[in-house]
Amino acid sequence: MDKNEIIAILEDIATLMELKGENPFKVRAYRTAARNLENVEEDLESVAEENRLHEIPGIGKAIEEKITTLLQTDQLPFYEDLKNSIPPGLLEILNVPGLGSKKINVLYKKLKITSLDKLKKACEKGKVRKLAGFGEKTEANILDGIAHLEQYSKRTLWWSAMVMVQPIVEKLKKLKQVQEVKIAGSLRRKLETVGDFDILIASSNPEPIMDWFTSQDFVESVIAKGSTKSSIRLNEGIQADIRIVPKEQFGFALLYFTGSKEHSIRLRQIAKDKGYSLNEYALTPLKKKLITETDIYRALGLTYIPPELRENHGEIEAAQTKGLPHLIEESDIRGVFHNHTTASDGHNTLEQMVKGAEELGWEYLGIADHSKSSFQANGLDEESLLEQIDQIKKINRSKKYKTHIFSGTECDILKNGNLDYADEILKQLDYVVVSVHTRFKLDEKEMTKRIIKALENPYTTMLGHMTGRLLLRREPYLLNTEKIIDAAIANGKIIELNANPQRLDMDWRLWHRAKEKGLKCSINPDAHSVEGLEFFRAGVNIARKGWLTKDDVLNAWPLSRVKKYLSQS
């Protein structure tokens, strides 16, 4: 059993205990343990074998025993008993907004409600409103919640979310009562997908803003409306929360509503250790005026932590010792490598793509059309590829564009780990991206071996979209990421950060440790059109979440350094 499965079980235990009405602090202990386990980068089995599990924060005697049992036997009687003691339907009821463990317990005990379906019927018959602590409105809200559950429970890609929320922010900025507007929450932290939108406003006159916000065309329904906080549902089905505070509290509120929750909890603990209390309005009893987030971090003995890093993945410790990296920025990008043209499945010609890159001010652009096995993507046969190489040479020589073009390929990794072109072809290219496009269902061992073999090919430059995941659509294929990262480093290969908003692969959670081990990154938009080049911005967001600096990223290097690197690799 691997770490992720154990994390899932610990979280499950927490939820089940919550439903049983267990001591909330006990419940929290399991959640904390699960969360802290996520941050463990060592192999869990070795840690367990060396009896060091209890050294992980939040893991004491009881949870250590449970993890050990799971590692050794793949099962946990305690967990099985817990599951058997609770009707599984109660878990899905937890997803109904407004229903928590207490209310669900009442429903279960008084009305024998064990599923969403039974809950719906009880509401329709008017039984729920008669329960103590429930009423007509609660009943109506439950019915409403069930109706929307399926439709609205989905998360949204960060990129799509920004498209929805930006126009709202722009309109808010124009209201005369609004002094300042900022997007907060997971959107500000640039998480790959978001569940809702948080917007924060500074104003001394909130009522007109709330009236405006809750009455616009983009509002499907108003969930809550108060003088400082309101929640609406957008027509697209996503919840948007707006919070209005006086200007002097804006920094505190921004910090608080940016989160993450885990990061905020750590900050509060640090404040408490220093004899303060931190909330979304102030750091008390400190009298000194703290205006910005930087001021607040400083008062806590920390350097400023960029929102992307606020995940409690070691950023607090680093900020205490002034050890945070100088994160890569959009303006550091000097070109991109993984792009397609009409030669394979792209929508724009080679020259249109180069012109697009030139307009972005880039020094270079890499062309990597599909290889011959990718029939579905009109992959190039050897002859067409050689023609393209010639064409690129001619354009470069003509100096028609300020942007230098590199000849590459996105070469399929065949089932056995061989590449789709022979070495004689590959060696004529400036670089080679290798990717898996077929046979996704191999088992973990075989897939890992396959990819490592491709990384061992001397002509391979970088690995494309490592896990093949499509966010909110397709799970990653099975592979051992640790082994692949190690193999890439051992062979001097780069791993791509595919910046397509649906991919963002390799995941940011893996980058911090990988870069410390020496892995280099290439932020690649996987553009299939000129507009697609813009995806590099989503890639930079994720690179920042992965603690990457411009030195870690090949395509933030100047042309001369890139040329030198590619000629030597």
Added chain:
DNA sequence: GCCGTTTTCGGCCCGACTGTTTTCAGTCG
């Protein structure tokens, strides 16, 4: 269930909004 240079017992982050109540519990972020 975890944790401890005040503690091995008694805490554990904190505030707004809703809907139910007549002063507050539950839920949420």
